Structure formats: C-alpha cells, structure tokens
Amino acid sequence: MGSTMDKIKGTANEMTGKAKQGIGEATGSEKLQGEGAVQEIKGKGQKAMGDAKEAVKDTTDKVSDAAHRNL
Template identity: 70%
Template sequence: MGSTTDKIKGNANEAIGKAKQGIGEATGSDRLKGEGVVQEVKGKGQQAMGDAKDAAKEAIDRAAAAARRAAE
C-alpha cells in the first residue's frame, strides 16, 4: 500500500473505532467499546505507517539528488 492509502485507511479505522466506542458507551456494551479501542489504535498505526513511508521516500529522494549532484 502507498502512504496515502495507509493514511486514508487509518483515518477511516480511527473514525469507526471512535464511533464504536461511543455506541458502546451509549448502549453499555463493553465488547463494542473494546472493539472500538482496538480499531482506533489500528487506525493510528496505519497513519503512522503512512507517515513513515513518506519520510523514507523523502530521505531516498534527497539521497538520490545528492548523489546526482556529486556525480556532476
């Protein structure tokens, strides 16, 4: 997956997780609240993965540009 896809899926999972927690709170369902927490954490992890991919790509691009300049 690309970094943008990771971030989009992460945002979606985080939002769904928060919604599940709210519904679980409103209905008194500990199971649903727990599922919501897990899904929210999963979403945050996906977003972090997208950020890490962006950072790695930027570092590679900078290194490649520096190598091209050095070769000139």
C-alpha cells in the same frame, strides 16, 4: 500499499473505532467499546506507517538528488 492509502485507511479506522466506542458507551456494550478501542489503535498504527513510508521516500529522494548533483 502507499503512504497516502495507509493514512486514508488509518483515518477511516480511527473514526470508525471512535464511533464504535461512543455507541458502546451509549448502549452499555463493553464488547463494542473494546472493539472500537482496538480499531482506533489500528488506525493510529496505519497512519504512523504511512508517515514512516513518506519519510523514508523523502529521505531516499534527497539522497538520490544529492548523489546525482555530485556526479
């Protein structure tokens, strides 16, 4: 999965998780609050993975460009 897709899925999971937590709080459902917290954390992890993939690609591109200029 590409970095953009990781970020999109991460954002969706974060938003869904926050919504579940809010609904859980409103209804008094600790289970739903917990599920929401887990899903929000999962989303943050996915976004971090997307950021990391993007950073690696950017660095690889820069190294490749520098190598080609020095040939």
